[in-house]
Amino acid sequence: MAKPTINDIAKALNITPSTVSRALAGNTRVSEATRLSVERKASELGYERNILASSLRRGVSDTVGMIVPRINRQFFSNVISGAEAILNPAGYNLLICQSHERLEDEKRGLQTLIRNQVAGIIMSHSLESENGNHIAEITRGSVKLVQFDRVFSDLPGAKIVNDNFTGAFLATKHLIKNGYRRIGTLAGGLVSAAYRERLDGYKSALESEGMTVDDDIIFPDTVVRDKGIERTAIAIERGCDALYCAGDYAALGALECARGKGLEVPRQFGIVGTANEIFTELTTPSISTLELNAFDMGNRAAQAFLDINSQNKTGLVTVTVPMRLIIRETSVRKPVTHTIAEI
Amino acid sequence: MAKPTINDIAKALNITPSTVSRALAGNTRVSEATRLSVERKASELGYERNILASSLRRGVSDTVGMIVPRINRQFFSNVISGAEAILNPAGYNLLICQSHERLEDEKRGLQTLIRNQVAGIIMSHSLESENGNHIAEITRGSVKLVQFDRVFSDLPGAKIVNDNFTGAFLATKHLIKNGYRRIGTLAGGLVSAAYRERLDGYKSALESEGMTVDDDIIFPDTVVRDKGIERTAIAIERGCDALYCAGDYAALGALECARGKGLEVPRQFGIVGTANEIFTELTTPSISTLELNAFDMGNRAAQAFLDINSQNKTGLVTVTVPMRLIIRETSVRKPVTHTIAEI
DNA sequence: GGCAAATATACAAACGTTTGCACAATAACC
DNA sequence: GGTTATTGTGCAAACGTTTGTATATTTGCC
Numbered sequence: 001m002a003k004p005t006i007n008d009i010a011k012a013l014n015i016t017p018s019t020v021s022r023a024l025a026g027n028t029r030v031s032e033a034t035r036l037s038v039e040r041k042a043s044e045l046g047y048e049r050n051i052l053a054s055s056l057r058r059g060v061s062d063t064v065g066m067i068v069p070r071i072n073r074q075f076f077s078n079v080i081s082g083a084e085a086i087l088n089p090a091g092y093n094l095l096i097c098q099s100h101e102r103l104e105d106e107k108r109g110l111q112t113l114i115r116n117q118v119a120g121i122i123m124s125h126s127l128e129s130e131n132g133n134h135i136a137e138i139t140r141g142s143v144k145l146v147q148f149d150r151v152f153s154d155l156p157g158a159k160i161v162n163d164n165f166t167g168a169f170l171a172t173k174h175l176i177k178n179g180y181r182r183i184g185t186l187a188g189g190l191v192s193a194a195y196r197e198r199l200d201g202y203k204s205a206l207e208s209e210g211m212t213v214d215d216d217i218i219f220p221d222t223v224v225r226d227k228g229i230e231r232t233a234i235a236i237e238r239g240c241d242a243l244y245c246a247g248d249y250a251a252l253g254a255l256e257c258a259r260g261k262g263l264e265v266p267r268q269f270g271i272v273g274t275a276n277e278i279f280t281e282l283t284t285p286s287i288s289t290l291e292l293n294a295f296d297m298g299n300r301a302a303q304a305f306l307d308i309n310s311q312n313k314t315g316l317v318t319v320t321v322p323m324r325l326i327i328r329e330t331s332v333r334k335p336v337t338h339t340i341a342e343i
Numbered sequence: 344m345a346k347p348t349i350n351d352i353a354k355a356l357n358i359t360p361s362t363v364s365r366a367l368a369g370n371t372r373v374s375e376a377t378r379l380s381v382e383r384k385a386s387e388l389g390y391e392r393n394i395l396a397s398s399l400r401r402g403v404s405d406t407v408g409m410i411v412p413r414i415n416r417q418f419f420s421n422v423i424s425g426a427e428a429i430l431n432p433a434g435y436n437l438l439i440c441q442s443h444e445r446l447e448d449e450k451r452g453l454q455t456l457i458r459n460q461v462a463g464i465i466m467s468h469s470l471e472s473e474n475g476n477h478i479a480e481i482t483r484g485s486v487k488l489v490q491f492d493r494v495f496s497d498l499p500g501a502k503i504v505n506d507n508f509t510g511a512f513l514a515t516k517h518l519i520k521n522g523y524r525r526i527g528t529l530a531g532g533l534v535s536a537a538y539r540e541r542l543d544g545y546k547s548a549l550e551s552e553g554m555t556v557d558d559d560i561i562f563p564d565t566v567v568r569d570k571g572i573e574r575t576a577i578a579i580e581r582g583c584d585a586l587y588c589a590g591d592y593a594a595l596g597a598l599e600c601a602r603g604k605g606l607e608v609p610r611q612f613g614i615v616g617t618a619n620e621i622f623t624e625l626t627t628p629s630i631s632t633l634e635l636n637a638f639d640m641g642n643r644a645a646q647a648f649l650d651i652n653s654q655n656k657t658g659l660v661t662v663t664v665p666m667r668l669i670i671r672e673t674s675v676r677k678p679v680t681h682t683i684a685e686i
Numbered sequence: 687g688g689c690a691a692a693t694a695t696a697c698a699a700a701c702g703t704t705t706g707c708a709c710a711a712t713a714a715c716c
Numbered sequence: 717g718g719t720t721a722t723t724g725t726g727c728a729a730a731c732g733t734t735t736g737t738a739t740a741t742t743t744g745c746c
Binding site: 002003046048049050051052053055056061063070071072074077078080081084088093094095096097098108111112114115116117137138140142252278279282283284 | 345346389391392393394395396398399404406413414415417420421423424427431436437438439440441451454455457458459460480481483485595621622625626627
């Protein structure tokens with residue numbers, strides 16, 4: 001049951017492997033007749049080109065690696081789909097690794113990808129990664145790098161980021177406009193620029209309205225649901241009447257905690273999340289959130305790779321993608337129909 | 344910036360590539376001294392073994408392919424994680440393709456994987472695939488095959504399936520016990536054995552209670568939310584007071600439709616879904632559903648691959664994984680605390 | 687010290703492709 | 717009909733590893 005090779009085809013047709021290779025590659029000076037007979041034989045034998053040998057010989061690979069923290073997050077799986085939608089038609093396929101938010105797994109993933117000779121790596125680093133040194137060290141510039149969402153700005157290559165600052169700014173402003181007076185934030189891991197920018201946007205919004213920024217109601221490293229519940233309890237104790245959450249799972253926790261404590265949402269407690277996870281639309285009340293446009297980011301990341309790869313430029317391209325504020329029920333004190341505010 | 348090879352290491356150390364290879368591969372008769380110096384040099388140069396060349400030479404690959412309909416479905420992404428958890432430590436990595444439920448994409452994915460010389464393929468076929476002919480044709484037995492969830496029983500290789508029959512049986516029985524008298528079903532694509540078995544379980548449950556099976560309230564090909572809404576409207580017209588849904592997105596649509604029509608759930612209308620998607624817990628009322636144990640399935644699928652691969656047996660192993668009925672609010676007429684019924 | 691056994695390294699071929707170069711056969715030209 | 721393009725194929729080397737076999741070196745033994 002050994003896989004047929006071009007040698008098998010050549011032997012069967014009494015020609016040389018090189019002719020077969022040329023015939024299959026396209027029309028590089030091969031007669032129409034032989035090309036047809038080669039193609040017929042190939043499909044008859046069920047021949048599939050051996051990418052390993054091909055890539056090895058050509059010195060280039062058709063594989064692009066992707067590293068994401070978790071594949072089962074709506075955001076990341078949609079980025080993957082978005083990238084795939086561009087890369088597959090361009091003849092590339094994706095090798096996907098999960099970092100599980102761990103530095104060790106991220107390193108291992110990078111090594112796996114490099115060993116697999118990927119043409120490029122599209123990644124969003126784990127929350128444990130404090131800087132890009134390990135990335136620089138393992139890739140050593142041997143591969144085109146595209147970072148998205150969570151990026152280290154000192155690394156070479158393209159960067160696709162959300163306009164986190166403006167998004168968080170608008171979200172917070174929206175809470176202020178709805179009359180909330182003491183607005184805290186469940187911030188994410190501040191090693192990540194994305195979360196820092198959200199925090200900055202939050203602060204700026206408060207300041208722009210003459211409100212004071214109070215570190216007591218800023219809760220870093222709060223992304224998962226349980227942490228959201230835990231920190232919201234503290235926030236409420238400290239007099240918060242609203243939270244801007246840098247992640248939807250934290251927002252979900254905030255909602256559960258607030259309701260658990262008998263607070264009416266949104267009348268007594270306001271919430272805006274970030275990411276537009278599918279469940280935010282389905283909770284009662286539904287959660288207002290910022291849309292990250294994952295599919296679009298995937299598209300752009302893939303396109304950035306193709307650009308770098310073809311033009312061979314290592315330029316520090318940075319693309320900023322706008323976020324949309326999706327206003328649902330947890331943040332609006334008078335009933336609204338669903339509204340979308342484009343930044 | 345060319346990547347260092349074992350030849351570079353060999354040259355730098357004045358030894359031959361073969362010694363370097365042996366040194367890096369482990370202790371096959373290489374002196375401790377050279378092994379150490381090779382390792383030092385390797386990490387100094389940032390050497391990473393070229394998997395393409397290695398696999399080509401050894402004739403085996405460290406890559407396992409996976410084909411799933413959609414990566415952003417909770418079920419599938421968790422199966423992937425489950426498989427990864429077994430395969431990564433075993434030295435394999437995953438090449439993932441999405442079929443988007445389309446036959447053409449599935450074929451293309453298979454070809455991609457075969458071309459990439461994967462050691463095995465773990466897959467769940469698309470809803471457009473009516474039989475396994477294309478799979479047999481493209482793989483030609485050159486690769487270990489493991490199917491999960493949606494399987495074609497006539498294909499060789501291992502199969503990991505849920506106990507769909509018993510699950511649907513229990514779900515329907517549960518609705519009956521809660522006093523619903525005219526129970527319909529939103530069934531999935533019946534080309535798939537998984538959905539057929541769920542339908543059979545549903546029918547058996549009705550029959551076991553002396554209730555009649557009425558084709559008018561059996562709605563095939565209903566998996567997505569919109570279809571769920573649409574078909575539920577018809578079901579209600581036809582006098583249904585409950586639905587067993589073979590998918591959670593359909594169940595979500597059913598819930599929205601029923602509430603939209605002013606029906607009180609669960610008092611006037613009962614719903615049980617399938618898959619335990621994350622949102623089922625978060626809707627109001629929360630949706631009772633069958634848990635598919637995705638991570639576990641991934642584990643078992645990966646383990647099945649490893650077994651086939653090492654023992655080189657092509658045996659028709661079929662593993663059946665039990666489903667759990669998670670009783671939440673949409674199906675219980677008197678308040679309950681969350682309960683889990685193990686099959 | 688001489689021989690056998692054990693140890694460490696080198697040599698060379700192979701995995702399946704691709705591709706520059708050479709060559710043969712045909713076609714085109716004066 | 718001889719020279720030159722043009723076209724179609726073959727030859728052989730190369731990509732970076734791995735590995736069977738051969739060779740050189742060391743060790744152990746009497």
